[in-house]
Amino acid sequence: MKLLHGVTTAMLTPFDAEGRIDCEKTEALAEFLIAKGVHGLFPLGTTGEMFKLSVAERKAIAGTVVKQARQRVPVYIHAGAMTQEDTLELAKHACEIGADGIAVVTPAFMGVNDAEVEQYYVTIASSLPEDFPIYLYNIPQRTGNDIKPEVAARIAARCKNVIGIKYSLADFLRTYEYMAINNGSFSVLQGADRLFLPVLGMGCVGTISSVSSVFPELLVGIYDAFIRQDLAKAKELQAITNRYSEIMKSGSNNMAYFKETLKLRGIDIGILRVPQLGLTRQEASSLREQLEAYNRVTGLDFYV
Helix, strand or coil: CCCCCEEEEEEECCCCCCCCCCHHHHHHHHHHHHHHCCCCCEEECCCHHHHHHHHHHHHHHHHHHHHHHHHCCCCCCCCCCHHHHHHHHHHHHHHHCCCCEEEEECCCCCCCHHHHHHHHHHHHHHCCCCCCCCCCCCCCCHHHCCCCHHHHHHHHHCCCCCCEECCCCCCHHHHHHHCHHHHCCCCCCCCCCHHHHHHHHHCCCCCEHHHHHHHHHHHHHHHHHHHHHHHHHHHHHHHHHHHHHHHHCCCCEEEEEHHHHHHHHCCCCCCCCCCCCCCHHHHHHHHHHHHHHHHHHHHCCCCC
């Protein structure tokens, strides 16, 4: 099994001017990220506007990314959906097209208790081969439902193919508790970009990162510096990452800032899907001014 490590990019989803998925631009985006050194690709998650896409559209994007990656980096498809039936269909499809694994977010909006969370994941894991890896995906600030460490441990004990978790809440203690599952062998990936270096220091194996969808060099640079024990460089790059993240309003639940910044880098992946709107002319101008001002501070030149 190809487990995730280092910088796995939570990919944006390209759309054309009419709001249709754009597979050609998806290929170009995947190629850009691989060329910049990311260690894995994670399409169709929160950054990819997952719940705005139909099952058929999600299958098309998943197939495009797997094909374009050509096994150069692991591709984990996010398969979580609003119904268990759709999740099972997307999970099966990911396995059939040769993805390296999947992640599945908790049920969303409607509250579920611990027993329901456990059974949900056991049902999904049991529908797939034992050697096809699954990451739990916990982002309770968005879904309204949580995966407690003891629940994650029970799921992992019952399902050999549940091998880790993506945790996207900035909670060090909870992150540490996840890391203790399976005698410390549970693969824990933090989703909070601004905590990347600290969680590496804790022992996390990496991140599933939204900021790396725009600035992959920064996150890869943090990881590489950490691995070679150049903490001064890693701290410098983490500080730069944090500022770019703030300028792009990371975590605002609006990927328009990410898409507009990527466009400034020469990669136009189109608009957001409604009901969210793109940036106004004034917002786009302000974003560009802030980015260019900070570029002058760092001396970095982020062009393709």
